[in-house]
Amino acid sequence: MGSTSAENNGTGDTHPTGVGRRDLIRRSAALGLISVPAMGFLSACASGGGEEQEKATQGKKSEKNPLAVNETAPMEFVLFDGGFGKEYAEDAVKVYEKNFPGAKVEFSATQKIQSTLQPRFNQGNPPDLIDNSGAEQMDMGVLVGKKQLADLTPLLDAPSYDDPGKKVRDTLRPGIVEMGQFDGEQVWILYYAYTVYGVWYSQKALEALDEQYPQTWDQMLAVCEKAKKKGMAGWTYAGKYPYYIPFSLYPMIGKVGGREVLDAIDNLEPNAWKHPAVKACFEAYYELYRKGYVLRGTPGLDHIQSQTAWAQGKALFLPNGSWVENESAKVIPSDFGLTVSAPTGLDSSDKLPFGTIWASGGEPFVVPAKARNGAGGMEQLRIMLGEASSKNFTSKVKSLTAYNGGTDGIELTPGLKSGVAALDKAGENVVNPRIQDWYVQLQKEKIGVSGLGEMMAGRITPAEAIKKIQGFADEAAKDSSIKHYKHQ
Amino acid sequence: MQHGKYRFIVGFLTVPLGLYALFVIWPFIQSIYYSFTDWTGLSPDFAMVGFDNYERMLDDDIFWKSLQHSLLFALLLPVVTIGLALFLAFMINVGGRRRRGGPVISGVRGSAFYKIVYFFPQVLSIAIVALLFAFAYNPDSGAINSVLRAVGLDGVQPLWLGDPDLALWAVMAVLVWSTVGFFVVLFSAGMASIPADLYEAALLDGANRVTTFFRVTLPLLWDTVQSGWVYMGILALGAESFAVVQIMTTGPGGPDYSTTVMVLYVYQKAFRDGQAAYATTIGVALLVVTLAFAAVVMKLGRRERLEY
Structure with a gap:
C-alpha cells in the first residue's frame, strides 16, 4: 500500500534534502568530506544489539476485556499522519483511555515512520501499535521474515467490540484477513482502510456525451472516439508513476482470464505474463495510445497533475483508487458526479462478469513482537474495528474501513457512494492482486515504470512489454535476496 | 618550551580529530563491515555472507546503469557548470568594453545587477x-511547453521527464541552473583579486578578450577553479543529484531507469527494499568512485602556483 498512500500527501515522494550552506571546501577538507552525504546517514541506523524490553504482565480477562489487557500498563501508538489525518485515531485513543482509566496512552503521529521506528526495532523497544504506511513504510516482508511482528490471531478470534457473540474476524470485509497473511496461518497485518480501485470518471461528462459506462472494449473505444470529437481525451493516468495503470488493468485481466491468471502472476510462475488474457488486455490498452485517446503529455504528468487535468475535463477516464476523492477534493467541481466503475472487459467471452473489481485493504496496522504491551495495541485495534469508530473514520476521511458495514446513517460523498455500489455489484467477484505488496520494486519500478509506462507512452509494443515484464518476473523469482510468497 | 609546544598542538587537535573519526571515519568502517553481512536494516540480527553482496552488485544491471549516470554527472556537470560560470564571471568583471574615463578593466553594462540575479537560485x-522544475517540465500545462506553444511551436511538445532520451538531460539542466550562480560569485571574488596592471599590460600588448581570459585570468584563478571542480563533483555524485532525481523523475529513477543514480539506488535499497547491507555495498562502490574522482582532479590539476 505504500504505492498509494505514499502519494496521498499531495506532493508525492519529496525528500527534503539540501545543502544549506555552500561554504567553499578547501582542498584539504574536500577529500575527507567526500561521499559523506551518501554514507553518513547509514550510520544513523547502525544496528545496536539492544536488550529486549520487559513485557507488561497480563491483566484480568473478562467480557469487557477479552484480550486480558493490563489495565494500568502504558500503551504507545504511532500513527502515519497522511491522507487520512490523525483525528480518527485520536478519537479511538480517547475510547481506550475511557475503558482503561489507569493506563497512560502515548500517541504520536508522524510521516517519518521508518526514520523514527527503524532504530527502535533495531534496539528492541518498538511501540505497541504502528500504522506502517506512507512513503517511509518499512518493508513488511522483511519485518515478518525477521520475526519482528506479533501474530494478530488472538485479536481476530476475540469477540467483536459491538457484539460479543461475533468474532472480530467475522466482522471484516472480504480479503482483509488474507491480506494480513504472508505464508501460513498467522495474520501479521491488519489493514484498516478499505480501498476500491477502478476507473474513475465524471457522470456529468459521460451524460454530456450521451453515453453510459462501457462494458466491452469496443464500446470503450467508441466512447473515447466520441469524446475525442468533442476535444476531450479518453484517458489519462499518473504518467510519472505508471503503477497506477494496474488499478484498472489487473482486474480487467482477472475478468478476462479468471482469477488464476492473477494468482499465477502473484506467484511469479514461469510464463504467467504470456497468458492470452494478459496479451489481450495489454493490446486493448495499447489501442488507447495508438488511436490517440490518451491525453497528450500524459507520460510526463505526476499523479496530482493527471488528476487535475482529469478533474478539469481534459480527459474522461482515470485509473485510480478511492483516495482520489479526498486527494483531489479541491479541484473536483461540485457537480462533477464522481463515480467509480469496475473496469471494462473485452467482450462476452470473459470468464468473470462485468463488475469484477479490485478492492483491498490500506493503512496497514501492525503490533511489534517485542512490544511491551502488545495486548494493549490489539485492544486499541479492536476498538477501532467497532462500528462507532469505523463510522467516525468514514464520515471524516471519506473512505471505507475494514469493518464490513458502518455506512448506514451517515451521508456518503458521491465517490464513496459509487464505491459502495460497485462493491455491492461485484459481490463475490472482488480480486486482490498481491504483487503490489509482496514485490514492491518489481511492481512499481519494473512492471510499472519500465513495462507499462513505456508501453502506454508508445515506446514499446505490447509484445515487447510482455517479454520485458516476464523477464523481470523471472529475475525476481530467482533472486534469493527477496522473500517469495505463494497464494495458499 | 619544546615539550609544551607539542602538548599545546595535541590539545587543539584532539577534539576535532576525535569528532572527525567518530562521525566520518567510523561510519565508513561500519559501512564497509555491513557490506559483508545480510543485514536488512529492520532487525538487529544478521550474519556474515562474505563477498555475496559484491558478486550480486557486479551482476546487477540497475547498479551499472546508476554508475554510468553518476559518472556522467561527475564528468559533465563540473565541465558545463564551471565553464559557464567562468564565462559569466569574466563578462561581469573583465569582459566589458572600455569606457571613456572609466577603469581599465570593467564588466559589461549592468554587471552588478547580473551578479545578484545569477545568485538568486x-x-x-x-x-x-526540483519541485519548481517538475512543474515547469509538465508537458500538458508546464511553463516550457506553454512557451513553445506561444511561439507557434505546437508540434514540438516534448515529454521532458517522461522521455527516456531527454529525462537525464532535463535533470542535469536543473543542477546547472541551480549551482552556476554560486560559482559565478566565487570566481568573481577570485577575479577581483587579480591585479589590474596584469590586464593593462596584456591590453597594451594587444591581447583580445579571449587571449586575456586564457593567458591571464584562468592561470591566476586556477586554485579556485580546482576547488570548485571537486566541490561540484561531490554535489553531482551526492546529495544534490539525489534530491533532483528523487523529487523530479518518473518512478523515481526513470522512465526505464534513464535517470537513476547511485545515491538514489543506495536509498531505495536501504529504505524501500529493506536490504541495508546491499545498500552499503553500493555505498562502498560510491566511495571508491568519489575518491577516484577527487584523485584524478588533484592529479590533473597540479600546477605551479603563481605568485602575484
Missing part, C-alpha cells in the same frame, strides 16, 4: 528548485 533549497 542559490537561496532556494534544492528541494524547492
Whole structure:
C-alpha cells in the first residue's frame, strides 16, 4: 500500500534534502568530506544489539476485556499522519483511555515512520501499535521474515467490540484477513482502510456525451472516439508513476482470464505474463495510445497533475483508487458526479462478469513482537474495528474501513457512494492482486515504470512489454535476496 | 618550551580529530563491515555472507546503469557548470568594453545587477528548485511547453521527464541552473583579486578578450577553479543529484531507469527494499568512485602556483 498512500500527501515522494550552506571546501577538507552525504546517514541506523524490553504482565480477562489487557500498563501508538489525518485515531485513543482509566496512552503521529521506528526495532523497544504506511513504510516482508511482528490471531478470534457473540474476524470485509497473511496461518497485518480501485470518471461528462459506462472494449473505444470529437481525451493516468495503470488493468485481466491468471502472476510462475488474457488486455490498452485517446503529455504528468487535468475535463477516464476523492477534493467541481466503475472487459467471452473489481485493504496496522504491551495495541485495534469508530473514520476521511458495514446513517460523498455500489455489484467477484505488496520494486519500478509506462507512452509494443515484464518476473523469482510468497 | 609546544598542538587537535573519526571515519568502517553481512536494516540480527553482496552488485544491471549516470554527472556537470560560470564571471568583471574615463578593466553594462540575479537560485533549497522544475517540465500545462506553444511551436511538445532520451538531460539542466550562480560569485571574488596592471599590460600588448581570459585570468584563478571542480563533483555524485532525481523523475529513477543514480539506488535499497547491507555495498562502490574522482582532479590539476 505504500504505492498509494505514499502519494496521498499531495506532493508525492519529496525528500527534503539540501545543502544549506555552500561554504567553499578547501582542498584539504574536500577529500575527507567526500561521499559523506551518501554514507553518513547509514550510520544513523547502525544496528545496536539492544536488550529486549520487559513485557507488561497480563491483566484480568473478562467480557469487557477479552484480550486480558493490563489495565494500568502504558500503551504507545504511532500513527502515519497522511491522507487520512490523525483525528480518527485520536478519537479511538480517547475510547481506550475511557475503558482503561489507569493506563497512560502515548500517541504520536508522524510521516517519518521508518526514520523514527527503524532504530527502535533495531534496539528492541518498538511501540505497541504502528500504522506502517506512507512513503517511509518499512518493508513488511522483511519485518515478518525477521520475526519482528506479533501474530494478530488472538485479536481476530476475540469477540467483536459491538457484539460479543461475533468474532472480530467475522466482522471484516472480504480479503482483509488474507491480506494480513504472508505464508501460513498467522495474520501479521491488519489493514484498516478499505480501498476500491477502478476507473474513475465524471457522470456529468459521460451524460454530456450521451453515453453510459462501457462494458466491452469496443464500446470503450467508441466512447473515447466520441469524446475525442468533442476535444476531450479518453484517458489519462499518473504518467510519472505508471503503477497506477494496474488499478484498472489487473482486474480487467482477472475478468478476462479468471482469477488464476492473477494468482499465477502473484506467484511469479514461469510464463504467467504470456497468458492470452494478459496479451489481450495489454493490446486493448495499447489501442488507447495508438488511436490517440490518451491525453497528450500524459507520460510526463505526476499523479496530482493527471488528476487535475482529469478533474478539469481534459480527459474522461482515470485509473485510480478511492483516495482520489479526498486527494483531489479541491479541484473536483461540485457537480462533477464522481463515480467509480469496475473496469471494462473485452467482450462476452470473459470468464468473470462485468463488475469484477479490485478492492483491498490500506493503512496497514501492525503490533511489534517485542512490544511491551502488545495486548494493549490489539485492544486499541479492536476498538477501532467497532462500528462507532469505523463510522467516525468514514464520515471524516471519506473512505471505507475494514469493518464490513458502518455506512448506514451517515451521508456518503458521491465517490464513496459509487464505491459502495460497485462493491455491492461485484459481490463475490472482488480480486486482490498481491504483487503490489509482496514485490514492491518489481511492481512499481519494473512492471510499472519500465513495462507499462513505456508501453502506454508508445515506446514499446505490447509484445515487447510482455517479454520485458516476464523477464523481470523471472529475475525476481530467482533472486534469493527477496522473500517469495505463494497464494495458499 | 619544546615539550609544551607539542602538548599545546595535541590539545587543539584532539577534539576535532576525535569528532572527525567518530562521525566520518567510523561510519565508513561500519559501512564497509555491513557490506559483508545480510543485514536488512529492520532487525538487529544478521550474519556474515562474505563477498555475496559484491558478486550480486557486479551482476546487477540497475547498479551499472546508476554508475554510468553518476559518472556522467561527475564528468559533465563540473565541465558545463564551471565553464559557464567562468564565462559569466569574466563578462561581469573583465569582459566589458572600455569606457571613456572609466577603469581599465570593467564588466559589461549592468554587471552588478547580473551578479545578484545569477545568485538568486542559490537561496532556494534544492528541494524547492526540483519541485519548481517538475512543474515547469509538465508537458500538458508546464511553463516550457506553454512557451513553445506561444511561439507557434505546437508540434514540438516534448515529454521532458517522461522521455527516456531527454529525462537525464532535463535533470542535469536543473543542477546547472541551480549551482552556476554560486560559482559565478566565487570566481568573481577570485577575479577581483587579480591585479589590474596584469590586464593593462596584456591590453597594451594587444591581447583580445579571449587571449586575456586564457593567458591571464584562468592561470591566476586556477586554485579556485580546482576547488570548485571537486566541490561540484561531490554535489553531482551526492546529495544534490539525489534530491533532483528523487523529487523530479518518473518512478523515481526513470522512465526505464534513464535517470537513476547511485545515491538514489543506495536509498531505495536501504529504505524501500529493506536490504541495508546491499545498500552499503553500493555505498562502498560510491566511495571508491568519489575518491577516484577527487584523485584524478588533484592529479590533473597540479600546477605551479603563481605568485602575484
